[in-house]
Amino acid sequence: KRLVPLFVGLMFLLSACGREDLSALRPQGPVAQGQFDLMKLAITIMLSVLVIVFGIAAYVLIKFRRKPGDKEMPKQVEGNHLLEIIWTGIPLILVLILAIATVQKVFAYGENYWEDKDAIRVKVTSHLFWWEFHYPDYDITTAQDLIIPTNKKIAFQLKTADVIHSFWVPSLGGKTDTNTEGTINTAWLEAEKEGVYLGKCAELCGPSHALMEFKVKAVSEEAFENWITAIKQPVEPIQDPALAEVFKTQCLSCHAVGDQGGPMGPNLTGIGNRETVAGILINEEGSNKPFPGKPVKDNLIEWMNDPQAIKPGNLMPSPKEDLGLTDEEIEGIAEYLANVKLQY
Numbered sequence: 297k298r299l300v301p302l303f304v305g306l307m308f309l310l311s312a313c314g315r316e317d318l319s320a321l322r323p324q325g326p327v328a329q330g331q332f333d334l335m336k337l338a339i340t341i342m343l344s345v346l347v348i349v350f351g352i353a354a355y356v357l358i359k360f361r362r363k364p365g366d367k368e369m370p371k372q373v374e375g376n377h378l379l380e381i382i383w384t385g386i387p388l389i390l391v392l393i394l395a396i397a398t399v400q401k402v403f404a405y406g407e408n409y410w411e412d413k414d415a416i417r418v419k420v421t422s423h424l425f426w427w428e429f430h431y432p433d434y435d436i437t438t439a440q441d442l443i444i445p446t447n448k449k450i451a452f453q454l455k456t457a458d459v460i461h462s463f464w465v466p467s468l469g470g471k472t473d474t475n476t477e478g479t480i481n482t483a484w485l486e487a488e489k490e491g492v493y494l495g496k497c498a499e500l501c502g503p504s505h506a507l508m509e510f511k512v513k514a515v516s517e518e519a520f521e522n523w524i525t526a527i528k529q530p531v532e533p534i535q536d537p538a539l540a541e542v543f544k545t546q547c548l549s550c551h552a553v554g555d556q557g558g559p560m561g562p563n564l565t566g567i568g569n570r571e572t573v574a575g576i577l578i579n580e581e582g583s584n585k586p587f588p589g590k591p592v593k594d595n596l597i598e599w600m601n602d603p604q605a606i607k608p609g610n611l612m613p614s615p616k617e618d619l620g621l622t623d624e625e626i627e628g629i630a631e632y633l634a635n636v637k638l639q640y
C-alpha cells in the first residue's frame with residue numbers, strides 16, 4: 297500500500313503530469329495514437345502475465361505449505377509434457393502478438409510520404425543543439441519553431457549536420473534518428489488540434505542534449521498560408537549605421553534574418569514571436585501557457601551575455617568574450633531582433 301503513492305508519483309513524472317503538449321500518454325495525432333495503443337497492448341499483456349503467474353505462485357505457496365503434523369516428504373514429481381508445452385506455447389503466442397503489432401507500426405510510421413501530393417514536405421537538420429526546418433516547396437528555412445497546418449500529413453526527411461540526434465514530439469510521434477548524409481530517415485506526423493507541442497532530442501548527443509528542445513506549432517491551414525507569406529517578406533534592417541555594421545559582421549556571418557545572412561546558425565526571421573529564444577528561454581509572446589515567459593528582448597540579452605551558461609557546449613561564439621560586443625550593442629541587437637515578428 298505504501299508503494300501506491302510512489303507509483304502514482306512516478307506515473308505523473310513519466311507522463312509529465314499528463315500535459316497535452318508533451319505527453320506520449322495523451323496523443324494528439326494518429327502516429328502518437330498508434331504508439332499509445334501499442335503501449336497499452338504491451339502493458340495489458342505484461343500485466344496479465346504478472347498477475348496470473350504471481351497468483352498461481354501465491355496459491356501454490358499457501359495451498360501446499362507445511363502444515364502442523366506434516367512429517368513425510370511430499371510426493372516428488374519430475375517432468376510433465378503437457379505443462380511444458382503450455383508454458384512454452386503461451387509466451388510464444390504473446391511474443392508473436394507483440395512482434396507483429398510492433399513491426400506493423402514501425403513500418404507504418406516510417407512510411408515515406410515524400411512524394412505524396414497532399415503532404416507538406418519538411419527537411420529536418422539537427423545541429424548541436426538546435427533544429428533547422430526547411431520547406432523545399434516554399435523555399436523557406438526556419439529554426440526551433442516548426443509551423444505546420446492541422447490535419448495534414450507532414451512528411452519529413454531527417455539528417456544531422458554533426459552527431460546523431462533523434463527527432464521526437466512525444467504527443468505527436470517519433471522518435472526518428474537523424475543520421476549523417478547518405479542515411480536519410482523518413483517519418484511523418486499529423487496534428488489533429490491546433491496547439492504548441494514540445495519536441496525533444498531523444499539521442500544522447502552532448503552536454504546540452506537535455507536542452508535540445510523545439511516546438512511544433514500546429515495552426516489552421518489559413519494561418520499556415522499567412523505564415524508562408526509573412527516569412528518571405530523583406531525584413532527592415534537596423535537603422536543605426538554603426539549597430540547595423542556590428543550586426544552584419546558579427547551576427548549575420550552565421551545567422552540569417554530575412555534574405556540577409558548565413559546558414560551556419562539558427563535562422564532568426566520571426567524570432568520576435570517565436571515560442572522561445574534558443575529553444576529553452578520561454579518568450580512571453582509565445583503560447584507555451586503552463587510556464588510563464590519573459591519578454592523576448594530580455595531572453596535575447598540573457599542568451600547573448602553568456603550562451604555557454606544557458607546551453608553548455610553550444611557552438612555559438614560568446615558575443616561579449618569572443619566577439620567583443622558591448623552591453624549597449626547587445627541591448628540594441630536584442631531590441632531589434634525582438635521586433636522581427638511574423639504576423640499570421
Ligand code: CUA
Pocket residue numbers: 425460461462497498499500501502504505506508
Ligand atoms: Cu541532440 Cu540529444
